[in-house]
Amino acid sequence: MAITWMASTGSAASMQGALIIIGTPVVQNDTLYMTVKNIGTADAKMVSCNLNSTLSSSFTPSIIRAGESVSLQVKFSQPFSPGQTVRGTISTDQGTLQFSALSQ
Numbered sequence: 001m002a003i004t005w006m007a008s009t010g011s012a013a014s015m016q017g018a019l020i021i022i023g024t025p026v027v028q029n030d031t032l033y034m035t036v037k038n039i040g041t042a043d044a045k046m047v048s049c050n051l052n053s054t055l056s057s058s059f060t061p062s063i064i065r066a067g068e069s070v071s072l073q074v075k076f077s078q079p080f081s082p083g084q085t086v087r088g089t090i091s092t093d094q095g096t097l098q099f100s101a102l103s104q
Contacts, residue, residue: 014041020097031074036064038066054078058074
């Protein structure tokens with residue numbers, strides 16, 4: 001009985017989403033463009049996205065399935081000045097991913 005419990009607990013613990021950024025994120029006016037891949041074994045649900053401490057007003061898709069790459073377009077309530085590097089975070093139910101993006 002104990003061996004079955006240990007095996008099922010170990011399997012559940014290993015199911016986790018893990019996001020990586022493909023390429024370089026870019027901001028144009030009020031929109032962030034980036035490609036994200038979930039290299040984990042569980043889906044990751046996006047909760048929020050911030051740039052320079054500004055919370056996004058909308059983003060799609062909200063769930064990134066295990067093994068999938070998605071192109072995100074994240075809208076913000078204000079434009080960002082061209083030529084600056086902005087710092088951002090994507091918060092998911094699996095953790096937080098930090099990144100930098102170039103504003104064009």
